[in-house]
Amino acid sequence: MRMDNETGTILLAIFPLLFIALWLAMTAMLGLFSGWFALQNRYPDKDETALLTLRSQSGMMGKRVGMNGVLTLGACPSGLRIGIWRAFGLFQRPFLVPWEDITAEPKTFFFVPMARLGFGHPEIGSLTLDAGTWQSLSAHSPARARRGDAFEPVSRGQVAQGLLLQWAIISGGFTAFFAVAALFETRNAPVPPLIFAFPVVAVGIAQLVRFARMRF
Structure with missing residues (x-):
């Protein structure tokens, strides 16, 4: 009985450490498969005030990695800033993609209009988000800055x-x-x-x- 109590005490003591280790591993895998690490290295954030900031946004990045309600998107004068809630991105830093490095194309997912954003020429990452959200953000970008943009406006x-x-x-x-x-x-x-x-x-x-x- 005493041995069982000691084992239970040890398990209770190490459980928080195991949980933290597992969470760190999961957030690291999230950054890897979403392409976030490559994007943050290629497009470091700048000290630039956003013209529009949308919080708690959803999207799909990289190899169909869902980001449900955890993204912060900012339309800056020079580009699109993308961040993630710290709890879900302990290793992921915000990054800012210049408008001229963004290519948008229309998509439809389960009847809802979407926009697929390709980052880089050649492309090194992507983000698919609601068409209305992209429409609002891209309104703050110079239209001439985005090359090969096939996205067409959608209505409410x-x-x-x-x-x-x-x-x-x-x-x-x-x-x-x-x-x-x-x-x-x-x-x-x-x-x-x-x-x-x-x-x-x-x-x-x-x-x-x-x-x-x-x-x-």
């Missing part, structure tokens, strides 16, 4: 329509899942309506927050 209605379709499909899928599960319920108690309403409301709120973060 187009983005809203895409988000609405996403909401309908995702919430409908969850509702259908709960409905099928209810058919196999062996108890006689009825399934609470709240179970069906929760995914509809939750996904709807998430989509509204995402839309509100876009600046057209």
